[in-house]
Amino acid sequence: MTDFDATRALFQLPEGIVYLDGNSLGPLPKTAAARIARTVEAEWGGLLIGGWNEAGWMAQPARLGDRIGRLIGAPAGSVVLGDTLSIKVYQALAAALALRPERRVILSDDGNFPSDLYMAAGLIGLLGPDYELRTVAPDAVADALTDEIAVLMLTEVDYRTGRRHDMADLTRAAHRVGALTVWDLAHSAGALPVDVTAAQADFAVGCTYKYLNGGPGAPAFIHVAPAHAETATPALSGWLGHAAPFAFDPRYRPGTGIERMRVGTPPVLQMAALEAALDIWERVDMAALRARSIALSERLIAHIEAACPDLTLASPRDSAARGSQVSFRHPDGYAVIRAAAARGVIGDFRAPDILRFGITPLYLSEADIDRAATVLAEIIRRRLWDDPAYSARAFVT
């Protein structure tokens, strides 16, 4: 079991705030400041170039990758940190396409996070006009799997509605037609139990600044299934993915396994912040997290639906089909979110009309949920968003 009062105490949460935006940027773990200061002063300042070996900077992307691996069901040595999620999507897609050289279609859903679609389009722009990015509605994905499909690229949990794809089911269906899968776990890692091994996902990518609380600009991760580890080609073939980076070989030779998915110099200061954040996850039982996420989500839905009939549930009602966020629609959604923020309840807005609330059990309590519902109800009932005093702060990401 996990003591969620204890985990809450590990975060620095500003006084008077209910923070329902941890699905966009997680809060500061209390130990992070000292951990980062140590990296800055003792390591960078004290060891200078020696930090790469003596402070373990060079090994950190794989070491932290293993810690994330445990949260997503990936075996040791199959996850590495680096770059941003968009870059990791590109690497995974390029590698997957190269493993299906006779096929030309990337299948995704039209609700996927736009950057995943943009990166796919950019990749296709280089590969040439034979290639195609095909998008269908989320519930039409299974039927769109044909033997034309090289890669099925999906985000498990929808960034707007929290709607969750069945990763195991869709991966099985993809494999049945000979396609590979790339799963974006941006809204899954740290949000709910994930098992990429059981689901037989071929590639998985994600970010670490949302539910994992790694800090603004924290690096992304990539997982390559062991079956592909020695055949996947990284496409973005940077020197730190080379078999012997410090041999300065003029020809690229991919490193062993997941190491080849590294590109350039890792962001050492961001890694230090992430390491502090991952310490907290060592205490967390993912089944307990999920149970509490569902309980808090149901509580928010019940309160809002009872008190705010103008807010329409945009998330699936069935908790099994939802990630760890709850979204509602409202025609004045942006103004409502701003008015709530002005009263200390921080959610966020996604165009055109989605109010999005991240449910993060590590630091949210029942009282937070109740207060959020009360504040939203009052704003809606009294149309407080028309009052300029309630739109003082903007939260756009």
Next chain:
Amino acid sequence: MTDFDATRALFQLPEGIVYLDGNSLGPLPKTAAARIARTVEAEWGGLLIGGWNEAGWMAQPARLGDRIGRLIGAPAGSVVLGDTLSIKVYQALAAALALRPERRVILSDDGNFPSDLYMAAGLIGLLGPDYELRTVAPDAVADALTDEIAVLMLTEVDYRTGRRHDMADLTRAAHRVGALTVWDLAHSAGALPVDVTAAQADFAVGCTYKYLNGGPGAPAFIHVAPAHAETATPALSGWLGHAAPFAFDPRYRPGTGIERMRVGTPPVLQMAALEAALDIWERVDMAALRARSIALSERLIAHIEAACPDLTLASPRDSAARGSQVSFRHPDGYAVIRAAAARGVIGDFRAPDILRFGITPLYLSEADIDRAATVLAEIIRRRLWDDPAYSARAFVT
């Protein structure tokens, strides 16, 4: 004029160390720790998601880009920070190739930094077998410029020897045959005066953790000449390069000018460190920096050649043909570098036999140079590298 005693006082340099490896990782600016702590505690901790607007995180890649622009002769609005240098090389190359759609050859020199060659090879792997990465000896580049060449990709200053290409001259020659140029300024930015505008460079990229002192894993920069700003395509088309990232448009539309070269979420903590480092550059006159760099380099060469006949100069003797490092060859180079490090003189080694010393006037004095030469002379004369006490620490990057 620049007061280099004053700039030296702005860095935290460990007691007893002569640091000649600032061309690999610059030292810690004294103000960086507090600047980073502010970003961590007041911004991330206090503003949470609001940091993107209220603390200016979203605008930082362009704001810091302008500050770097001033050091490389790039106009405001033509430089942006992000990712790693390898990724920025890839973006610049892909964009340059797309501007020369009828041509198929990337020309480089065989002494270029391997990652630049690897990234070019990776890009070509996607573009198909019609494309070619052609490398020639550094002094054969001008003659290899033909009307087959789409892009000339060079690193201005060689990472091993410090040999400097003539950027203006080679760019002129490239343009004469209709080719575009991508200049890697990894060993130029902050090392010597650079003027990408006068040289008419089409694209320039660089890193900020070497001479600029941005810290381990500091982000890279990319410059696109204004003439190409609205026609260059980013290839790595991530959401933060979109014209309206928060519209969540399913189709990619490139942002205005240099903004389109952004990809994903910027590394906010690394940006804070870099910002502190860039403050120091506001005080520096680049002509004075260059004069002092040459004086210190000549001093090191003179001392070493007088005292260590076994060390052969690997850098150009003509200071105009050299960047801001001095390299020597020695068959036991790695052992010599380790023995020197054990005595507090930090240089680095590049296979197979190069001893490399970064000359960074912001914090190096004549006394440092003299001590380094004395230590090296004693190591060589007494073959101290055979003594295990002198190989305690390894410096590999």
